[in-house]
Amino acid sequence: MSDTASPPPTPPRPAGRAKPRQSDIARAAGVSQATVSLVLRGAATGVVLAPETRRRVLSAAEELGYVPDPVATRLAAARNGMLGLYTFSTTFPTDVAHSYYPVLVGVEEEAAAQGQDLILFTGASRAADPTSDAAAVRRVRAADGCLFFGRHVPRDPIRRLSEDGFPFVYIGRREEPGISYVGADYVSASAEVAARLAALGHRRVRYLRENDDAPASTDRERGVADGARGSGLETDGLVERTDGGDVEARLARWRDEGVTAVITEETDTGAALSGLTAAVARAGLSCPGDLSLALLGTPAAAPAAPVPGLAGAISGFGVPMREMGRAAVRLLLDLIEGGPAPRSHLLACEPVAGATIGPPHPGR
Amino acid sequence: MSDTASPPPTPPRPAGRAKPRQSDIARAAGVSQATVSLVLRGAATGVVLAPETRRRVLSAAEELGYVPDPVATRLAAARNGMLGLYTFSTTFPTDVAHSYYPVLVGVEEEAAAQGQDLILFTGASRAADPTSDAAAVRRVRAADGCLFFGRHVPRDPIRRLSEDGFPFVYIGRREEPGISYVGADYVSASAEVAARLAALGHRRVRYLRENDDAPASTDRERGVADGARGSGLETDGLVERTDGGDVEARLARWRDEGVTAVITEETDTGAALSGLTAAVARAGLSCPGDLSLALLGTPAAAPAAPVPGLAGAISGFGVPMREMGRAAVRLLLDLIEGGPAPRSHLLACEPVAGATIGPPHPGR
């Protein structure tokens, strides 16, 4: 019907016009852009507009298919609605069992509930190069605030953030004063485990901890020692550290020494526990038949080498990881909104009765 | 000293400034904000600045710990080096086994390798409320581009993005024309599994698929049907859908019908597989002794109810999830940089020999 020779010079975005702005609505409704903003978003400002004006603006907005530009909204709000999540390892670990995973679940849940998005900083994914660490940590300022997460944390880049008043929260207890964190009360929970073993009749116990000085390990050691003292366990030689050596030999020595129960801890790698259960299996022992076994912390997924003859869970306590994630998000938002008053929480751990501890059975 | 009636209007952030701006750098270096912008980001504009000026600006930026504001950067119509990741379910599933997890690993790896940060958009974590979905999807514009991920995806909010030319990539095959995706070649891989069963001698087989119409399921069904036709399997009654009913009864019926092998699929919930293995266990059957069992897709972690007598993996094929994640990031960056030419990839699936299929053993 129409002549095909001269198609109209098609503009780059042919479908209707580009995205409508508030100013387009304003023109259509015969008001100013400010009025449009007030009608559309100004419920909180206390300004009241004439019903007729509201109606005109709303119908014009509907007509044009207006949707607010989230980027501009956030710019104007001087908040970007994004919380940083910086893990001092890859956020999604591959080689390591997902021991921290529940924390991420909690963080995501609470962030979603609060309408915040998360920026995953990928800085630490590559080499453990300290300079790149510093640069990566600095990027964190792109967010309104940041969560830090990981067993080992470089101090200097963080101190800088702290001095500048940038809001951030550690997940895990920290020693540094004036820094906010959400942690788990490992001390009490560990003491309770020691006391539980004592109540069953154990006297000579070993606690095998990771050979580094993360606060989480320090706290557990302190709890075990406190609990041992308070409940009558022997404290001499109570604590040993992993050393990469032969766990089976260590286990044999313990049996020779008359040890009836072993406590170990679960950390990011799960090395202590998996080494121990493997050694128990190779030695042909069973829990709690030959040896009581307690674990300080939630085991990551299913252990690679299940404890032989083990029906239920490993006795000890569980870490409220998900709740830690949620609490950390809430605390961070408090910091961002409220004043600079640093606050911290220690969450209680849940005792796990489990099936790996029982009355002592002296070996050999 | 001062009268208490009129406290000076205390600025909200008294202690220094949390986040340095370009204007702060400009003041420190004795130049204009525009110069700072040119030094920091203007490599492409052709404007050349005196080396001495560059130096001053860069050192002032370093000194103050400047980090560009991603939102402002985006508003000014530029890239901010951030890729969005939007999942139409929680990114970190809790009740569901982590079947999608490897995809996220791949996404994070490749993003880190490309120097991009990830923004996790949390919109879909709550109720499947369509309006909140729309608002949440809109937010992804804060990133340079976005990956969408999930078995079920609302179309309308996405169409909007597409019309506006916002770059995004689906992880998983999509029907919509002109949309980029990275998927797995379920059709070929599923056909190969059917052919494998036929080659072992099976003739009467059942394929139990999820009862919804996600592309992933549609593709697998098509592949199984194609493969069955091509290899001589019976095609009548081949395909059945999960219905929430009694899987054990269904299994018994199949045995009565002379079915010697069952194929099922792994999806986000893993429901089909776990229901089936549980039914096999309760029926006292073993694989492949009594019944051959094949699985289309990588099982999520360890199945809750392991197949009795199963030593190795479940036969079938594996989905190259990690590589899909990586490929999606690369494709997205292509879209962001290059033109709007939508491109897509189908990655090949890896056959898994496994230990659950063998020659047919007619039941009863």
Place this chain on the structure above:
DNA sequence: TCAATAACCTAATACGTATTAACGAAACTT
């Protein structure tokens, strides 16, 4: 020495929305 060129930098503006101070008009007081 004066104009032409180059080198370097900045003022101005755009992006789209939120907020506040202020203004005109209408409705009340006395």
Place this chain on the structure above:
DNA sequence: AAGTTTCGTTAATACGTATTAGGTTATTGA
């Protein structure tokens, strides 16, 4: 009728960065 409130709206500005046109000074050419 002049002054006071109240109401409804808008002008102006801020948020932080990118970009472009243009201005200032230094350098060169004749």
